[in-house]
Amino acid sequence: MKIAVVFPGIGYHVDKPLLYYSKKIAAAHGYEIKDVPYGNFPPGVKGNKEKTNACFTGALDQCEDILCDVDFSQYTDILFLSKSIGTAIASAYGQKHGLKTKNVYFTPVGESFQFMNQPGIVFHGTADGWVGTETVITECKARNLPLHIIENANHSLEVGDWVQDVRNLENIMLSVEEYIAVEGEPTCFS
Numbered sequence: 001m002k003i004a005v006v007f008p009g010i011g012y013h014v015d016k017p018l019l020y021y022s023k024k025i026a027a028a029h030g031y032e033i034k035d036v037p038y039g040n041f042p043p044g045v046k047g048n049k050e051k052t053n054a055c056f057t058g059a060l061d062q063c064e065d066i067l068c069d070v071d072f073s074q075y076t077d078i079l080f081l082s083k084s085i086g087t088a089i090a091s092a093y094g095q096k097h098g099l100k101t102k103n104v105y106f107t108p109v110g111e112s113f114q115f116m117n118q119p120g121i122v123f124h125g126t127a128d129g130w131v132g133t134e135t136v137i138t139e140c141k142a143r144n145l146p147l148h149i150i151e152n153a154n155h156s157l158e159v160g161d162w163v164q165d166v167r168n169l170e171n172i173m174l175s176v177e178e179y180i181a182v183e184g185e186p187t188c189f190s
Contacts, residue, residue, distance in 0.1 A: 087112040116143060153168065
């Protein structure tokens with residue numbers, strides 16, 4: 001049995017494109033889908049370390065309640081799909097519960113890397129206002145996480161031109177599909 005658990009960002013819910021299509025891909029590969037709809041975040045989080053930490057702690061607490069009935073021991077394959085602060089929450093949750101997970105990390109925030117100890121792939125835009133590209137490159141190399149960089153893309157991996165955004169989304173989803181479909185983990189940095 002396989003399960004894909006979806007950890008959204010603060011304003012990026014599970015039905016926005018990156019997570020929506022990743023869920024469809026996971027389902028097509030036989031994963032049961034479990035959304036983690038935490039919320040009630042305060043405004044003005046970006047750039048405010050205290051609010052960011054409160055969001056992280058609050059969402060992690062909510063995960064305990066939302067996922068309390070999931071018996072992860074019955075699954076042979078656990079996939080975490082996460083976005084933004086959700087990358088930190090997913091990683092911390094997995095670490096706390098001793099889970100071996102595969103991960104798709106969409107636009108991790110700087111604080112995420114302290115928890116990202118499980119294998120996965122990372123997507124980052126060079127115009128992401130939450131964390132700099134050099135930080136992401138350094139942290140991914142240190143963890144041997146394959147990194148996909150989208151030039152001029154923001155924290156939603158969009159560039160502002162809908163045609164290019166759709167093309168980028170297609171390429172991102174093809175990479176997600178390739179990662180999900182492969183048995184084992186990629187070990188090279190790209």
